[in-house]
Amino acid sequence: MTTSSMTAFAHQRFDYPWGSVTWELRSVNHRYLELSFKLPENWRQLEPSLRDALRSKLQRGKVECALRVQQHSQQQDLQLNDELANQILTAANGLKTHIAHTAPINVLELLRWPGVLEPQTLDNDAISKQLVDGFNTALDEHIATRQREGSALAQLIEQRLDTIGDIVTDIRSKMPSIVIAQRDKLQQRLAELKVELDPNRLEAEIALIAQKADVDEELDRLDTHVKEVRRVIKKGGASGRRLDFFMQELNREANTLSSKAVVAESTQAAVELKVLIEQMREQIQNIE
Template identity: 35%
Template sequence: MAFRSMTGFGRSQGKVGPYDVALEVKSVNHRFSEFTVRLPREWAAFEEGLRSRLQSAVSRGRVDVFVNVADFAVTDAHIDVNWPLLDALLAVEQGLAARLGGRVEPQTARDWLMYPGVLIQRKAALDETEMAARLGSLLDAALAQLVKARRDEGARLAENCEGKLAMLEEHLSIVQARGPVAIEEKRQALARRVAELGIEIDQTRMAQEVVLFAERSAIDEELVRLQSHVAAFREAMTKDEPVGRRLDFLVQEMHREINTIGSKSTDPDISQRVVEMKVIVEQLREQVQNVE
């Protein structure tokens, strides 16, 4: 079966340019598709490309991507000394010492490096196209794990749903067989009541009452539609495409038919089965909420 859950997690790590990067992607259930990409501010330009890859891999669910860069500031820093400025400062110090007769406390190397402008930090020249491709590869690797996790969880969901469908069909069969029996029991109950009252009633009138009862409590159409929804649910589970919304619709229709059966029938046995079927359909609905 091609069921896919909306819950999953994936992780990858590797080099992106000079940086050590760890990328995590996780997803949870959501009515639609919603993507959040958290990148270092300096890498904001890479977000659109990552979103495009997400849209190709995931059609439904909330997906969060976390890109963590180890020692971002240190790796990116290239420090140079502003030698002309330092030479000029040293010349000033020497001139000042000569003018004051050597009464100037000498500066240490650390003192000079702390002087504004002596140290120059410059950004490394990086190939952003290559970095974007590498970052995309890391996302693809994490997404492969995510998709596998969603498929594995989907297989468990499908197995669970199949068990619920089998239970639902069992109750359906009992209700279907019980319908004619309930009508006959109603006819017998009417006959006993008439006999107890000691009154005479035309058999044609008696038959009409039974027919009216049968028409009011007829649930054949609802049972057929309910069986059709069960079959459609099973068929959807075999499709290699997102079916979560379709299954959600089918569960709603199942619930509608079961409610109608319950409102039409006055038979205690059927009413009890209706309660059981409602419980099963509600359990199906909970499972379907996490299907892509």
């Protein structure tokens, strides 16, 4: 399945002998699936089936559907009522047996008889089917647009996940040297103050510094969350809420990393992580 955006627009126009039909579907992000329709009064009865079609294919988003129907004003073709005309002809011919001097039947007079010629009526059932078919075509275009937008969002998120992975790898590689630098800094500070500590006490202080600076657990969780986000994106479908949850977890680990930072470089890395996570979170708000 493909990751889909909730933001999309579709426009479809259809021309028929009796007139034209225009469908417009537009959607924006929303926590749930919210549907609204703008239909001509004559076609309000189509709304339940249209809602069902949308619910079967969309999971989230605020979707507005508008229909415009224009019938040709010259659509007044006349239709001959064959049954009534034949009845009149039969009655007229029957009169000839009783009345010897009857005038010939005038075709124009026959056509003027009420009901013989009637304006041709439109087949509402056939038109309804055309309207629904047009809606389904517009819906397919709308879904295709959502999928294209979703693919673009997924690529943007993947790029930021790559950067997060690089930052985590960089921090992990530098942690041993950071701990050594902190130990040397402590020893230098003690030397400047001309303070001598018991070797066991010194080792305990160094161990405490290493413990405070230890972020292996946070880095492992960041790696795990990044892998899970990639898996969810690859799986596709309605994944926006799940991705939003992982953004919260990633941000939690970035905050912990920041609180444990013992050098400016670690602090800067944590800030960059939070910026990347926030950028992803904003993109994910548009994912279905």
